[in-house]
Each structure stands twice: as C-alpha cells, then as structure tokens.
Amino acid sequence: MDDLGEGIERQPQTLAIEDAVKVLLQGLGEDINREGIKKTPFRVAKALREATKGYKQKVKDIVEGALFPEAGLDAAVGDAGGAGGLVVVRDLDLFSYCESCMLPFQFKCHVGYIPSGQRVLGLSKLSRVADVFAKRLQDPQRLADEVCSALHRWIKPTGVAIVLECWHPSLESFVMDSNREGWSSWVLVRSGSGVFDNVDEGESWNDFLSLLKFKFVAPWSRSRSCSSLKVSYKEGQLDSGMVTAVDSILRCLGEDPVREELVGTPVRFVKWLMNFRNTGFEMKLNGFVYGKNLANHKEEQLQIELNLSFWSQCEHHLLPFYGVVHIGYFGFNRVPKSLLRSIVHFYGFKLQVQERLTRQIAEVVSSLVGGDVMVVVEAAHTCMISRGIEKFGSSTATIAVLGRFSAEPGARAMFLESLPNSSIELGPS
Amino acid sequence: MDDLGEGIERQPQTLAIEDAVKVLLQGLGEDINREGIKKTPFRVAKALREATKGYKQKVKDIVEGALFPEAGLDAAVGDAGGAGGLVVVRDLDLFSYCESCMLPFQFKCHVGYIPSGQRVLGLSKLSRVADVFAKRLQDPQRLADEVCSALHRWIKPTGVAIVLECWHPSLESFVMDSNREGWSSWVLVRSGSGVFDNVDEGESWNDFLSLLKFKFVAPWSRSRSCSSLKVSYKEGQLDSGMVTAVDSILRCLGEDPVREELVGTPVRFVKWLMNFRNTGFEMKLNGFVYGKNLANHKEEQLQIELNLSFWSQCEHHLLPFYGVVHIGYFGFNRVPKSLLRSIVHFYGFKLQVQERLTRQIAEVVSSLVGGDVMVVVEAAHTCMISRGIEKFGSSTATIAVLGRFSAEPGARAMFLESLPNSSIELGPS
Structure with missing residues (x-):
C-alpha cells in the first residue's frame, strides 16, 4: 500500500468507500455488525484503492534509470541488440478491474518491442509499466492500447506490440445448469505501434506471434460485453441507495462516473451483487424421502x-x-x-x-x-x-x-x- | 519496500551492502563505473534487503484480525466447518533465498490445517505467513518447519501440514555439456504438527495428500546440497576481499555469519560468481574455416x-x-x-x-x-x-x-x- 501513503484507514476516500459498502451489505439483508463481516467494509475499501492505485503512478518514475545503452551490430548487415533486434517478454501474470462490472479479471500480458537508438529497457519494467495501467478500471482493448503507447513514448523504439489474454468471470453462467466451461470467458486483444501499427498484418507481427507460439492466431476475439449480463433480479426492483453507493465508490477511486463506459456500471454491479442477497428462509427439500434401511x-x-x-x-x-x-x-x-x-x-x-x-x-x-x-x-x-x-x-x-x-x-x-x-x-x- | 521504511537508499545497511557489491564487481574484473552496472550495487542491495525483510515481520500482525468464528456441525457426528474439517490451500507460488549459496529458489507451498475452537483463518493469510519465513535466508526443511509451527501457534488448530516443492538452480550443471534437465533440482519436503505430527503415516496425511493429487507421494527427497558444489575455480585462488564482502552482506541483512549453516556461504557464493568473471580476451575459434561459396x-x-x-x-x-x-x-x-x-x-x-x-x-x-x-x-x-x-x-x-x-x-x-x-x-x- 506504499503508493497510497500512511494511514490509509483514516483517509476520507477510504472512509467514504466503507460507508458505501455498508449500504451494499445492508441492501443484501446482512447485519453489518455480524462478526465475519464487520470489517468487510474496510477490507473492500482497502482492496479497491490498492487495485486502482495505477491512477496515481507515473510511467516516467518506473522507466527512468532503467534505460540501458546497448550497442547494435558492429559491421554485419541486420538487426540485433540495442538496435532492431526484437525483444519479447511472455506470460506476465497480472490482473485488472473491469470497468463494466467492477470485478477483477486475470490476464497474461505478452510484450514485444524493437529497440532503436541503441538502448534497451530493463525487462522487469515491461511488467511494471503494464501494471500501472492494469491497476485501474479497464477494458481489455484500452488496457492494451495504453500499455502500448506508454512504452512507445518512453522507450522510443521502432515499434511496440502487446498481446493480452484475458479471463473474465463469466457472469452469464449464473444459471442453475451452468457447466464448468462457463466460469470465465476468454478475450484476446492486441495493440501495436510503429512497425507494429497495423495489427492485422506485417512481418514484425509474424515474428512476434511466432515467438509467442500461439497455435491459434485467429480469431482475435472480444468478449460478449458484461453489459449484456442477464440476471434474474429485475432492474425495477433495484435498491437506488445501493446504486448510489456504487456511484460514490467510483468517485472515491478517482473515476468519473459519467464517463461513457462507466454509466451502466453501478446498476450492473448491484444487479450482480443481488444474486447473493441473504434470503433467510430455509432450504426446501421438496419432500424427498430417502427411505434409509x-x-x-x-x-x-x-x-x-x-x-x-x-x-x-x-x-x-x-x-x-x-x-x-x-x-x-x-x-x-x-x-x-x-x-x-x-x-x-x-x-x-x-x-x-x-x-x-x-x-x-x-x-x-x-x-x-x-x-x-x-x-x-x-x-x-x-x-x-x-x-x-x-x-x-x-x-x-x-x-x-x-x-x-x-x-x-x-x-x-x-x-x-x-x-x-x-x-x-x-x-x- | 514499505516494511523497510522510507529512504532505504540512505540507510547504513544499504550503503554497506553497496560497498560490498562494488568489491565483488571489481573482483570480477569489471569497471564499476561502466554505464550498465554503475547502479548495480544499489539494485543488488535493495533486492537483498527486500528478499530478507521477513526477519522484521511478525506473524502476529498478519494473523490478528483474520481469525474468524465459524461453527462446527450442529448435530451430526463428524467434522466440518470451524471444527475438524480439513482446509487445504494448494499451489501458492513463492520464492526464498538459499542460505547455502545465496541464490533465490522458487517453491510451491501447499498448506493444510484442521480447525478447532470454531475458528478459521482467512485463506490469504496462509500465503502471507509462509512469505514471512520465505523472505529470509533459508533451507527448504527449516522453512517448512517454521511455517508449520507459526501457523500452529497462532491458529491453535488440531494440526497443520506443510508440503513444499522447491526448485533450486542446479549449480552442478555448470559444465559445458549440461543438458536442460540440469537447470534446477527439485526438492520435496514436508512438516506437520498436532495430528500431522508423524509425517510418515497417519490418516490425516492421507487425506491431505489425496487432495494435493500427488501421484508421486514417495520419495520425499532432499537436494544434493549446494555445499557439494563443483566449480572449476580453485578455492586457493579465491579473492579474500570478495569473501569478506559477502560476509559483510550477511551481517547487513541481520544474519549471523558464524551460524553453522552460513559458515561456508561466502566462499560458495564467490566461487559461483567467479564463473562470470570478465575474461577480456577474445573468443578463439580454433581456425575453423567455413569455405563459403x-x-x-x-x-x-x-x-x-x-x-x-x-x-x-x-x-x-x-x-x-x-x-x-x-x-x-x-x-x-x-x-x-x-x-x-x-x-x-x-x-x-x-x-x-x-x-x-x-x-x-x-x-x-x-x-x-x-x-x-x-x-x-x-x-x-x-x-x-x-x-x-x-x-x-x-x-x-x-x-x-x-x-x-x-x-x-x-x-x-x-x-x-x-x-x-x-x-x-x-x-x-
């Protein structure tokens, strides 16, 4: 939590998120003083602020001091080292938060870039820069685009290529007969700059994808949007206090709740959450009698x-x-x-x-x-x-x-x- | 780096490690002002202090507030929930530093415990507690024992079981004809308390191992010790200044260099490091002529x-x-x-x-x-x-x-x- 400073538990944003989470818990029919959940508002607030700390991080602070001079080829014709030799870092495991439904999603980030100007970036910084943009409310394609352009701006390479494989919890599987395949939907997105600018073709993309060893280059797929989420709870029945509470959480994280992609998020989040309301009544077993001997x-x-x-x-x-x-x-x-x-x-x-x-x-x-x-x-x-x-x-x-x-x-x-x-x-x- | 406090770059331990790393770099024949490595002493010092910050962490701070009341069975005969129902968390990826050679090693930690007293520990705390002991100079078996006894002390369960699968860089493969299997040696260790006290038998271990789905329960193996490390550099030729420098690093990390397991560590580390000395001379190609047409x-x-x-x-x-x-x-x-x-x-x-x-x-x-x-x-x-x-x-x-x-x-x-x-x-x- 170092980026959020000392005393996060007393900061006004944290306290405001806690209040909003209490509204959500009460909307679920829970007793907010119950032992197991009485600290849940603070845990949720802390987790959300940590998960969105990328808003406060600067790529400059990460990259500066980690650009190393590295020679290109001495005499031979071609590309290598600090000039023209493709560098690929594969399988960086990261997570982000979906701006559409506010759930975390896991992704594997694959980065390629072609150095120019005889300098290379420390390998771990590729992961750290990706994480700056992951720790925000995101959409997979925008996440890929933002990582790509940030790296391009700071490394000043011949080109940058980003491939993200994302696993988003599949909210559509909230049905009684969901099967195991339904837990997460897989999304593959890519973004490119410079010689990787045209993501649909090009020699550089061929080289990069060969090294990722994808056996399934096409299709580049987009998920069915979370915004098409079907849940059994009727929208008309939604508790407006809960929706307002989620709106307040978005503000506390430093987001603008009227940003186009976020407009429907509070309703979607509350709809989803209401699947887990405390129904209180006993399980009915429909008179099943086993007849044990x-x-x-x-x-x-x-x-x-x-x-x-x-x-x-x-x-x-x-x-x-x-x-x-x-x-x-x-x-x-x-x-x-x-x-x-x-x-x-x-x-x-x-x-x-x-x-x-x-x-x-x-x-x-x-x-x-x-x-x-x-x-x-x-x-x-x-x-x-x-x-x-x-x-x-x-x-x-x-x-x-x-x-x-x-x-x-x-x-x-x-x-x-x-x-x-x-x-x-x-x-x- | 939050546990090490502000201004780590000015702390005396950091500065002392930097000085020691400069001695090591010079011993390798490097120019410590060369662009690529002039900040290496600071990077190494920061990494080592972070990798050993477990010495300053307290299990109490992690566990307190994360023990939740959870009922056992109401009427039925048996074990479940907060009393007697085995809880297993598998495949926690962590790393530690080998006390014998000072290289990091990766491990998968599998934890099982049987709650008693109607309370359970938040799942993520099992990972955090393991990390407190991983972030020290360690030996796999001691690491397993320390995690086990710390969890037993704080959860007060019926028993705790720990299985660690460790991959240690295989220094013995430092030979020209090393094959790929030689990169890391695999070590499997376990530790148990309470009903898991006898690690060689028992119903509780059977249940736990069944859930780990190990198809290879035996043999529990120990690595060939790093202390048997064979390297081409003769011990007599070792630079005593470099050995003293490693000794000084151990002190700065809060370790006692005369602790039995650490006595040989500086010599082993320097021996290993000297494989990478700057030889300076050109590669000899033994007069190979390709005869290109x-x-x-x-x-x-x-x-x-x-x-x-x-x-x-x-x-x-x-x-x-x-x-x-x-x-x-x-x-x-x-x-x-x-x-x-x-x-x-x-x-x-x-x-x-x-x-x-x-x-x-x-x-x-x-x-x-x-x-x-x-x-x-x-x-x-x-x-x-x-x-x-x-x-x-x-x-x-x-x-x-x-x-x-x-x-x-x-x-x-x-x-x-x-x-x-x-x-x-x-x-x-």
Whole structure:
C-alpha cells in the first residue's frame, strides 16, 4: 500500500468507500455488525484503492534509470541488440478491474518491442509499466492500447506490440445448469505501434506471434460485453441507495462516473451483487424421502456425485469464489442429481466462506441420507489473485466428513480416490 | 519496500551492502563505473534487503484480525466447518533465498490445517505467513518447519501440514555439456504438527495428500546440497576481499555469519560468481574455416542448431538467467555443434544482458558462415521472480537477424517455425 501513503484507514476516500459498502451489505439483508463481516467494509475499501492505485503512478518514475545503452551490430548487415533486434517478454501474470462490472479479471500480458537508438529497457519494467495501467478500471482493448503507447513514448523504439489474454468471470453462467466451461470467458486483444501499427498484418507481427507460439492466431476475439449480463433480479426492483453507493465508490477511486463506459456500471454491479442477497428462509427439500434401511447399514453402497458447479461470494472481500462440489454418501438409492445441484446453488449464492459452505451442504445432505456423508469443495478465490496476494494458480479445498466417513479412513480414501485430477483455476487451465 | 521504511537508499545497511557489491564487481574484473552496472550495487542491495525483510515481520500482525468464528456441525457426528474439517490451500507460488549459496529458489507451498475452537483463518493469510519465513535466508526443511509451527501457534488448530516443492538452480550443471534437465533440482519436503505430527503415516496425511493429487507421494527427497558444489575455480585462488564482502552482506541483512549453516556461504557464493568473471580476451575459434561459396549463395541450405543451453548472470541484478540458444544459418556445410556450443558458453559466462548475448553470438557465428545468421535466445530470468516482480511463469525471447534473415521474411519464418514449443521456466515445466 506504499503508493497510497500512511494511514490509509483514516483517509476520507477510504472512509467514504466503507460507508458505501455498508449500504451494499445492508441492501443484501446482512447485519453489518455480524462478526465475519464487520470489517468487510474496510477490507473492500482497502482492496479497491490498492487495485486502482495505477491512477496515481507515473510511467516516467518506473522507466527512468532503467534505460540501458546497448550497442547494435558492429559491421554485419541486420538487426540485433540495442538496435532492431526484437525483444519479447511472455506470460506476465497480472490482473485488472473491469470497468463494466467492477470485478477483477486475470490476464497474461505478452510484450514485444524493437529497440532503436541503441538502448534497451530493463525487462522487469515491461511488467511494471503494464501494471500501472492494469491497476485501474479497464477494458481489455484500452488496457492494451495504453500499455502500448506508454512504452512507445518512453522507450522510443521502432515499434511496440502487446498481446493480452484475458479471463473474465463469466457472469452469464449464473444459471442453475451452468457447466464448468462457463466460469470465465476468454478475450484476446492486441495493440501495436510503429512497425507494429497495423495489427492485422506485417512481418514484425509474424515474428512476434511466432515467438509467442500461439497455435491459434485467429480469431482475435472480444468478449460478449458484461453489459449484456442477464440476471434474474429485475432492474425495477433495484435498491437506488445501493446504486448510489456504487456511484460514490467510483468517485472515491478517482473515476468519473459519467464517463461513457462507466454509466451502466453501478446498476450492473448491484444487479450482480443481488444474486447473493441473504434470503433467510430455509432450504426446501421438496419432500424427498430417502427411505434409509438402517438394519442393512453395512451393505449400503458408496454413491458419488462429482463436479457440481457453484458460484459464491466471499463475505470477507465481496469477491466471487467458484468451483465444484463433490458429494459422497452411503445408501441403496441415489439422491436425484437435480436435488443435490439445488442444494449446492442454494448455499452457494450467499455471502459465504468456503468452510461454512462445505459444512452446510454436508448437513443438509446428511438429513436426506441418514448421516454418512462426505463433501469436498474445490474452489478458486478471486481474493487470492487481487489485493496484493496475486497467487494466480492457487486453489482451495475443504472437507466435511460425517458418520462412517468420519470413523473409517478406508471410506474417506475410497471417495477421495474418485475425485477428478483437474484443478480449479480462474485463468488458463 | 514499505516494511523497510522510507529512504532505504540512505540507510547504513544499504550503503554497506553497496560497498560490498562494488568489491565483488571489481573482483570480477569489471569497471564499476561502466554505464550498465554503475547502479548495480544499489539494485543488488535493495533486492537483498527486500528478499530478507521477513526477519522484521511478525506473524502476529498478519494473523490478528483474520481469525474468524465459524461453527462446527450442529448435530451430526463428524467434522466440518470451524471444527475438524480439513482446509487445504494448494499451489501458492513463492520464492526464498538459499542460505547455502545465496541464490533465490522458487517453491510451491501447499498448506493444510484442521480447525478447532470454531475458528478459521482467512485463506490469504496462509500465503502471507509462509512469505514471512520465505523472505529470509533459508533451507527448504527449516522453512517448512517454521511455517508449520507459526501457523500452529497462532491458529491453535488440531494440526497443520506443510508440503513444499522447491526448485533450486542446479549449480552442478555448470559444465559445458549440461543438458536442460540440469537447470534446477527439485526438492520435496514436508512438516506437520498436532495430528500431522508423524509425517510418515497417519490418516490425516492421507487425506491431505489425496487432495494435493500427488501421484508421486514417495520419495520425499532432499537436494544434493549446494555445499557439494563443483566449480572449476580453485578455492586457493579465491579473492579474500570478495569473501569478506559477502560476509559483510550477511551481517547487513541481520544474519549471523558464524551460524553453522552460513559458515561456508561466502566462499560458495564467490566461487559461483567467479564463473562470470570478465575474461577480456577474445573468443578463439580454433581456425575453423567455413569455405563459403558466395557464387552459389541462393542454393545454400538452411542449417539449424536448436537448444544449445547456457547459463549467464544478469549484470543489472547479479542474478542468474539461463535457457537455450537456437541458431540458424545458410550454408552448404554445418558448423560443428561443439564449436557453436563453445561460442554460446563463452558469451554466456559473463555479466550480461540477454539482448547483448544474442547480438554477440550472432556476430561471431556470422564471421564463421559469411553473414546469413539468425539467433533466438529464450531464457528464464531469476530477477523476474525475486525483487517484488514475482512473475513466476514469464520468459524472455530475443532475436538477432543478419543478412538474408534480415531481408527475407520467408527465411525468418522458416527458422521460427522450427523452434521447439517448450517454454523455459525456473520451476515446474
């Protein structure tokens, strides 16, 4: 937080964002003094200010002192070194915030530039400059354009080429039957200057793309806009106080809420957030009766339901986490998959922590099948990539073990061995 | 750098490390006022102090305020939620500094703990606590033990389990015929407390390892120690001023140079560094004469030599970078591979920047084959994972194009298409 100075917790922008987050939490039907979320307003304010600190950073401060003299070729005909030899840095993992929906999105940044004037830039500065523009509310194409022109301005090269692969949480998958492919939509954008100016052709682009080893150069795709977001909550029902609160957050971050691209953002954010409102009522199980025969307890079979997908919202940071639930239980009959899926969605669409989600699913399934239940939840947490943590590949697993699964290691092992080997990630899998 | 306070550039520890680095640079035969390296002493001092700031951090400050009350099971028999339900966070990418040789090493940290007392720790704190101990001079096993006992002390859980997968630069591969497998050696260590206390068996370990999806639980391996490092430079020839300088750096970082594990470190570090001394003399090409027939210029064939491995030392940060060189040239005959490998090694074992290395290799090969040369260098830079950049998966490619390769895009494309698809990484590939 060094760029935001000392005492961020007392700065007026931070306090104003906290007030706005309290409005949002109350709009979700939450008690803002509940133990788990009473510090959430401060955590959200701190995370948002850190995630947008790029507004205050200057490319000049990063680049100055990191331009090194480097000779070109002595006698031979051609290009190399500090004059004309393409330099490519691949696979820089970064994240930014979508200006359309205010959710963080992960991206891989690939930078190429052709030095001129016998000087090269320290390699790590390519990452630092990209991060200055990433730490703002952004659109992938504008992000690519801004990184490109900043590098061009400061390095004064023959040309700069930028390719961004972005993974945006796919809000369209907020439906009961979403499949795992739906978690994030992939967007590939590029920007070029100088000899890379024409992004649709050119020898320089061919060289650069060859080194990125893309096997899929076309098509350059744009995401379906978040602005087409379909959610079940009707716009007419939106709490105007919540919308005003998001508008106030945008101002506190130093943005102009009437900038064209931001006009719809508060409504979109509130629409999305309302998926996670505290419904309060109990889960209805539609009278499912399992008919457990306790006398033949030991002869029941292990029943397994894998990869039930879910979305949820981390109550500590108001950021999404999502993944799959695996459920194992002993019984003669299978619980209908649609019922298990409903249970997972019911406990997912709330302000949650993964440990509690796991326990709640286990408890309600236990009430259906008579006590021998094991639940494993595997999830990617957006709060682990933003907020200065930036652990892009990490994932979290939680377990609940009830009845026989608690007493018998062999039963646990049998279920654990059945789990798929694939990992849950926000970005590239 | 916030933990080191304002004005790090004027702090006495920083200035003392800078003086020591100047001694090392002079010992390598470098002019410390040369443009590319005149700020290297400050860059090295800043990087080392940042990489060891864990000595000044307190786990208490991270954990306090992030322990959340979370219920256990209401009525059912078993374990879940804030009591007894295993929580696993996988694949946290971090780096530390080896106390034996003072080089950074990358590791993946996997943490598991079983909550008790109906409280859970915010997930990101598991990463932050691990980082406190990573940002010190470390040994993999001690690092695992320290993270484990700190988490146990503060969470007060039923047990903590830590698995670290470490990739240490493999100094033993400093030989002309090193192959690519030799860049890093892999070490797997684990540590446990409470119900995980016995790391060789137990139900809890079985559950944890199942969720890590290790298909290779055994053997738990230890690296061949860096202390067995073989280098060509004789110990008797070591510059005692350089050894004293490293000793002084250890003191400035807050370490005790007579601590048992550190006693040999200055000698090992200087031995390793001396591989990169400025030899000054010209590359000898052993009278190789290519016999180029310029009249039949167009009928020469494209000759390609791929994956010539190299080690080099980034002159901006005194940190290793390494990877492969691919060389293409037009000719009737092939230049002996052993000669190309010698050229790559000669220009690699120096204080370098990748752009210059690429140009120098191209120029000397050009003098052998008559001008039509293309060189691609692909490398992983240790300075991109340490120093607050932490771009673990990134790699850098540089190109030199001479003669026909400069004039003919088709020639470039033909060579680029022949490049292997594998990427160069410090850690997992």
